[in-house]
Amino acid sequence: MAVPGPRAAEVGPLRGEQPKESPANEREGQLAARSGAGARPQAVRGGKTQQQRVDLPEESGLRVALGPVSWLWQGLSGWQQARVEEAAEAELGRLEGWVGQQEAAARRLAARLTARLAETGGEALVQRPYGWLIGRGLVQRQACADRRCDDGTRLDTGAACEGCANVLHVRRAARIQVTAEVDQELPGLDDAARRQVVEERLQAQTAADAARFVRRREEARVRDAEREAARAAAQQRAEAERQAAAAAATVRRALACEDCGQNAAGGLCETCGHRRETETLTARTVQLVAARTLDPSASTVDVAALDARVRTAIDRKVAAEWAEFLELSDPADLEDDQERADLAAALTAHSTVQPIADQAEASALAAFGRTDEAEAEADRAYRTEQGRRWFQHNPTGEAAVAAATKAATVARDRVAQHLLTVRLEQLREQAAAGHRAARAGAGSWTDRLPELAARALDRDTAGVVIA
Template sequence: MSWLWDRLSGWQQRKIETTARTELVRLTGLVLRKEDAPGALAERLEARIAQSGGLVMIREPFAWLLSRGLVQRPACSDTRCDDGIRLDTNEACESCGNVIHIRRAHRARLGAQLDQEQPGLPTAERRQVLEERLREHTEHESETRERRHAAQRAQSERMRTAARERAAREHEEAAAREAARHALPCADCGSKDAAGLCAACSRRRELNSVITEAGMCEVSWTANPNRPDDVATVMDRVRTEILDRVTASVDELRTALEADGVAIADDPSFPDVATSRGLRAAREAAAEYRITALAQLARTRQAQTESRYAYAAEQSRSHHRHAPTGPDTIAAATQAAETARARAAEDLLAQRLERLRTQHTPLATDAERLVDALTRITGGAA
């Protein structure tokens, strides 16, 4: 082996080393144990040297190592086959045996046909004719295989072309749909090319949604859902309170900017900034209404019952039985009770909100009041 290595130049040695490392990594996934990979590669080199007639017969070591010495030569379709030997078991490859059996059977069949067609043919002439027919059969198989591969390549190309055309068509359809969507008028105010909803109406819808959710949170514990007048009164009060907070928040921003000498009327970004600030104030107010509702619902009989059950269940756990009234047990039971109470309040709120959403719709005056609120926020048309 060293004789081959010494005949390589520096860059050839580096190339061979890289190739050998790559082959070792590949062999690791084929042999039974990864530590057997170096031995398998060494055995392959020794076998290839013997097949070549010894080291002295290798006239170009670099090309020989890359094309014959280091590469696997499967004699069949099995990826573990190397010159008819299984890399994982180091035994004869069964797939190669099947191929050889098929070839022998075909040779026997051709021989039988030849004997039937030309009985008494001399041995030498019979062998020549048989070899010629075997060669023709091999060429025919090769041509058939090539035609099959060409048909498969053509089919694959047709499929790729169809896929590209389909993707282009879908892209065009999506672009047409997007253009049509952008051309839709606003569903609320009728503005053209608003993609179905203009920015002003989108803000109004968002503000209305936040206020409605906050109002329903307030209704969930302060009003009888079966009395529409009571529900409408609470919703109207919450709406007024949140709109007042929105206006106050934007007024603070306007006052601060004017104090800093900013000309709001000449600032095109002020309406968007003011709207964002107003919506944030509305969301903060809605969050407060939700927190209040959860706190009130946590005091209901259902929540208190869930709390007591959780407290007793935690206290009766096996690891607390030795000290049911100890400080650790009491602390764990209290924590479990608080968790159960909060979860019960969440469930109650979700149930009541779902019922309110089903039974009640926003008031008819909501849109007008929201337009007025947004007009005050931006200092112009909503």
């Protein structure tokens, strides 16, 4: 009879020792507890474990979108799940731009993943879940040139893509055409040889179309690059012109006034600018009065006399306005600041001459509007408008008379403006001819110096020269 001895399976702690679990059993219990909490361990380098999320993301849109691939999601590592989640969020945002709602975008992405799994044959046939999700399941596949196309379905409406239908129609038409050409060129072929020739020609045609597409795309890329370069060059030129204009403006602002010498006046101070404008208005007023009152055969003497009379009248009007301004203002303010006084005088003169010039132009236009040429043109315009076919039934009616009167007024004003422009040009040419004649009569200094040297000096002038 065998002596009973201790069994290896029943070896326990020695007397006086407390029972204790091994570290391996403790680690297994902890992992089991964590696995029950929704995470599972994954072996990593060094014998340690890292946590891997099994459940889908908490965000509702992602849970709906990734629902069809939940089994694939369980096979991803934590890093892979984070990358897939980022890709899914980006695709949801893009789809939301097409459909307008986050829920609809999530359902559209879920439908895409379901269709892609059906193409593959189910989740069990996906050998690399991460690569399949990133490279095939989540990405849009355009079957045509329409950006809204995804495997022949419109992203915005969910309906069939019209572009794909057109592509299929074109392909069917090409097949019919190639088949007809083959039947005409090679009528004795059997069905197998005929199909082979048709397929070869369709492949060649497809390759040619693809080559043309690549060429056009390259040409478009070149054109885009050229346009971009031209746009950049235009922007550079505009920037250079802006900088040059700014520099020129800075230099111009630093220039002194051409008339009074005021520093940093931009070439012309405000006071001298108003003075120049007043002189221009005065000269135009003289020309307008001369065009209205003088005969075209008037001499330069008559024009000069009229110039003196008009300028004298304008000067008197300006002096009266200035005196009235001085009465209404405080003389002390102008005495203490001479520049302010000069500016006030220039503004007063400008504001006085401006309405005079406007009135002179209106009077000249009215005078030329009463000429025979203007009246004849106005009469023709009146009769032409009155004879329009829509006024033939009642040419003397209120509407017909109003339209004819308006047409006559426009025609009269147009002729008056033309006659005034011609007359002003004649006066300018006459003035230029007078100046040229005056310079020619005076002669050059080379011709005049001997004559002047031969003249006897009076006593006062001789004393000044000798001194």
